[in-house]
Amino acid sequence: MQPELTILEPPRGWASINLRELWRYRELFLFMVWRDVKTRYVQSVLGIGWAVLQPLITMVVFTVVFGGLARMSSDGVPYAIFSFAGLVPWTYFANSLQTSSSSLVSASALVTKVYFPRLVIPIAPVLAKLVDFAIAFVVLLVMMAVLGIYPTIWVLFVPVLVLMMIVTACGFGMLLTALSAQYRDVKYALTFGVQLLMYAAPVIYPTSKIPEQWLGVYALNPMVGVIEGFRAALLGTRPMPWDLIAYGALPSVLVLVFGALYFRRMERHFADVI
């Protein structure tokens, strides 16, 4: 067998995304995801219960404040289930960004000692968060059953929405991780940035509140299509928002590609700057 040849040279410009190498390290991906899942809730009393509690408590607060006090419209379903259906994907997205963007700094010991495809670092936590998402999703289904709400036929489309959600989270995750290696500001900005961003997505209010002429711009946030799609498919609050989903899909893929390329460009400096 011919030994593999590695040539190390000063890097120039943009690096390509080495998919072959990523494939070769697929087991590492699995192990890193599994590690994140396994170690997330050790030595905590509630353990995986946190995956349920976080959106659930937020839902209660929203229901009291926005549903009760502010009388926010909820497209004809109880406000609680309305907000929870939005919170499940949103919590996933927000938590993914947060763990992903801090992943590199916490993996710094590894990065400065061993070589492996660095893309594993920001992506693994995004995938690991899917476990939390799945649990919260089951809770959503249980709540629907209790309230006697049945999903529409478009529930079959939910996996596509989930994929779009993952793609968006991965894209932003890689982008923010690459930035956070050099600028720790990302960490501080993200803590409240994610909270603010929630208002740019239809989590506490329905999209029907957005003026028609701004809808195109609004839907450039991929999470708009995802969240409204969730509600339409599961709660039947409205017809499937194909336009919103289509508007969001393009930026979502763009962010994924640009995030990966930017990450690859920056990764060569990781060992030197973190």
Next chain:
Amino acid sequence: MSDAPTAIQVEELGKRYRIGAVEEQSDTLASAVARLVRQPIENLKRLRRLTSFDDDEADDIIWALREIDFTVKEGEIVGVIGKNGSGKSTLLKILSHITPPTRGRVTLRGRVSSLLEVGTGFHQELTGRENIYLNGTILGMTKAEIDKKFDEIVDFAGTGTFLDTPVKRYSSGMRVRLAFSVAAHLEPEILLVDEVLAVGDVAFQKKCLSKMSEVVKHQRTVLFVSHNMGVVRNLCPRCILLENGRMVIDGDAETVIGHYLKQAYKDSQDWGLRAWGEEEAPGGDEMRLREIALLADDGEITNVFDIRRPVRVRITYEALRPIEGSRMVMMIATPEGEIAFASIAPQVTRLEPGLYRSTCILPPGLLNQRVYTVRVVSDIPYVRFLLPADQDYLSFHLAGGGQQGARPEDRWPGIVHPELEWQPTETLEPARLVVTTRED
């Protein structure tokens, strides 16, 4: 071996780093306010500069490596030595693909694995078993490979019964053993090792060393970075010496190590003399150590001695008030902290305040060819210490060749190598060999 194909080829390799610029201080309130406004912009500039090197010769750029050229043949084992900051670790980091070079080019034939401070991939909360898989995949093994070698790995680490215990409950020794074991079973074509052998107990270190020699026997290429000259000497027939990022010599281990030691001890701060002012001198309010000097027999202060000449250790101390019944002890120890012997200066019953000097002569034919450290302790026996114990003040190096039939340059085992008196060798007639047994 010279016909073997090249495994590592390093050409014109250079690596530069930008060291963070010194932060400016604001000394007035106005400038502090101005700085508050200006600072984010300056921080941005500074952080951006960490990854851009447009102005090549700026003063905060350092070249960690410069113009490094060498080739390593398949199956060769090469030691890389040099002082801290000489670029050894940077070289390994480039070769192991962790950081890119700034100049030049490296060609590696075969799978590369590095043992750089093993165990960094361990997750505290996971069990030993889980960590073996996690760490193995991080280092580039497939799950199937790990499955195959799992028992061997556990066996080698000797942590069998703790396999399902979280690693955070392991002792640091166990952790290192497990980590090394995973890494040692990688079977890469090229192995890069950085100082791993400095860890673990002696028995385990031995095990690591024999594992390393085994690796070499399998025709694998090893690049070995270490401070431990003994280990380098044992493992590597060839050595490379780095100094300030440049390659000084590349040659057989003995020559290179000899060069390194000479340089290291000439350069070190304590080149054979340590003196203290009144304020910082070690000791208490009764006695202070003022100076320790090492002298060759021609009176020159040095710290590299010819093994065939005596070494003088001159201790100068000050009594600050009258002291009764004190003694001055000099100890010769190894850098590893083992005491070779202690010797007591002629006792003075009563020291009046003032300066005193004791000189001890270490005769030739006592010490070995190696590095020793000098400790000086003073106490009133069974009462109290006057000078702190366990403090190495100086080190020196004995070199220069064989005695008692040894080939030149040979180093004998043992901390000391005293010349002892032997009776002339006798020729025995078989009849004169009387076997006596003890009767009791």
